[in-house]
Amino acid sequence: xxxxxxxxxxxxxxxxxxxxxxxxxxxxxxxxxxxxxxxxxxxxxxxxxxxxxxxxxxxxxxxxxxxxxxxxxxxxxxxxxxxxxxxxxxxxxxxxxxxxxxxxxxxxxxxxxxx
Amino acid sequence: xxxxxxxxxxxxxxxxxxxxxxxxxxxxxxxxxxxxxxxxxxxxxxxxxxxxxxxxxxxxxxxxxxxxxxxxxxxxxxxxxxxxxxxxxxxxxxxxxxxxxxxxxxxxxx
Numbered sequence: 001x002x003x004x005x006x007x008x009x010x011x012x013x014x015x016x017x018x019x020x021x022x023x024x025x026x027x028x029x030x031x032x033x034x035x036x037x038x039x040x041x042x043x044x045x046x047x048x049x050x051x052x053x054x055x056x057x058x059x060x061x062x063x064x065x066x067x068x069x070x071x072x073x074x075x076x077x078x079x080x081x082x083x084x085x086x087x088x089x090x091x092x093x094x095x096x097x098x099x100x101x102x103x104x105x106x107x108x109x110x111x112x113x114x115x
Numbered sequence: 116x117x118x119x120x121x122x123x124x125x126x127x128x129x130x131x132x133x134x135x136x137x138x139x140x141x142x143x144x145x146x147x148x149x150x151x152x153x154x155x156x157x158x159x160x161x162x163x164x165x166x167x168x169x170x171x172x173x174x175x176x177x178x179x180x181x182x183x184x185x186x187x188x189x190x191x192x193x194x195x196x197x198x199x200x201x202x203x204x205x206x207x208x209x210x211x212x213x214x215x216x217x218x219x220x221x222x223x224x225x
Contacts, residue, residue: 031211040123042202042215043159090158094211101147101206104213106158 004107023091138203
């Protein structure tokens, strides 16, 4: 089955600890994205990557870091510098072509709680 | 000012009712528009794209008004299974970048 997997589904951390969220896709998509969703709010873009070994900051990149060493994988690290890390984190991927839009497929998400 | 605005609801409607949601966007250069559906504590899934001429998919009809910069979604003959949050989504540059509205919650009652 093709799709996007995120693990774990729920994650609990103490304040001050860095934590890495996993995102893997086997759809052969070029582009991958990380979003954060807070209750009652829309998804906000954290980082995105359109090609291996390259990524760009989204609207709320502060306190986060990413890597894209493989086409299939786009892990997100929530650092201790992120002031309000408790949220629902969603990874997405899509094909990419100049001038065309391709649907973004989402993984099931990771709920991170930091106390 | 939010880039994509939606009434958060909830819209409480009986089964079989017709319900409509609107969404406004601020970037007049936006080219692509979508409605996603998100069930409670799940990931968003594409419901339908919104074309300039309007489009229909079964009980769902989406319309775009570029002059007024708003998008609508009409659901006819509501089912219990339509209960979800509906996200208005606007593409804002050619790199497949999306801006999401905060969502409109629909609850269909028996």
